[in-house]
Amino acid sequence: MSSFTNGEPVIEQNIKEFIYSKTRECVFVDIQTTSSIKIVPKIKHGSIVLGILWVKVLQHHGNYPVTKYPYKKKIDSKSVYEIVLSLEDVVIIVNLKTGLLEIKGRFVIEWFTRYFQSVLNVYDGILKETCKPEKIYTEIEVKHLDRDIETNKQYYANNWPDEALKDGVSVFNVSSNVLTSVDSEVPLELQVPDEKDLDVMTQEEVDEQTSTLAPGSVLDGVTLHRIWRSLLNAWCSSENCSISIATPRIDVPSLVEICHFFIKYREIVKICAICIPMQFDGTKLGVIKQDVLKEFSSSDQIFIEYKIFTQFLYPLNTFKVTFISSLNKDGIVDVLATSGDFTKSGFSKKSSNLVVYNSMREDEFKSKYLNPIMD
Incomplete structure (x- = not known):
């Protein structure tokens, strides 16, 4: 079987397809020296989502789980977070900020060439365990290695775009002579709200409002928004609550608010599930998540990626109900459900939707709310 397809190595094509299917990001494989291989995101400022994916792939229980392999975190003067995995023959470094x-x-x-494909296959469930490299290389294997290195170097030298080889040209943007640093601050178009700006009700006010919603009531979007974020604030601040969110669509401002509450109470908040389709109304959820990350600091971005975005579930079924819920230690779930959306338009004064607040046992909640969406 040929090791090249459409003019490029099969492993490189497989990596590109693997990354794109998981993150919708594009990458290229950079082999500039005989001792280093880089898988580089093409997006100019890098991709935090890609960095997190690489860590999850490496730490998969069938690859190199943290219980069996040594991982280290490096933070340099520019606050670039790196995860370093030391194996017997190679060291793997993941930059969480750029995705490199x-x-x-x-x-x-x-x-x-021998083992990286199996690492991807394990994560995809094709293999149960990655192929472990042999400890000793024979003289013949070393000769083959030297030959493969020369072959790959020649391939990339012959196929790299001439324009990209000019002095001062960024491989990310050949039309620019200046490479924008990944550490540059991105102007924030939407500021994360301060605590004083969050119009949340007291627990007494929340109880009073929700007590009138058991039979259901039509509310304007502004009122719904105030109840919604007041409940999120109350639930996130309780050690006894596990929170679930489901919505057929969401926008950047609403997801920023959700992340804000989770970050505000990061020491105690418990997230059960966040159910949002991968794509809706022609919008990709991945794009929204990327825009949300830009509104937070580097340290908060890591928390969002590890603790929030990893709890996302992607329903395949079409659904139109939207709800937030809280499971308490007694097995009772409080649910705020609405026919509206958790979006700027859904929370507007001109939007009127049915809103219902109920409590039920956990098994009833799963059978009536979660399972119909996720099955």
């Missing part, structure tokens, strides 16, 4: 993955070592080409 680098594999370094004397036998990096051999390791990469």
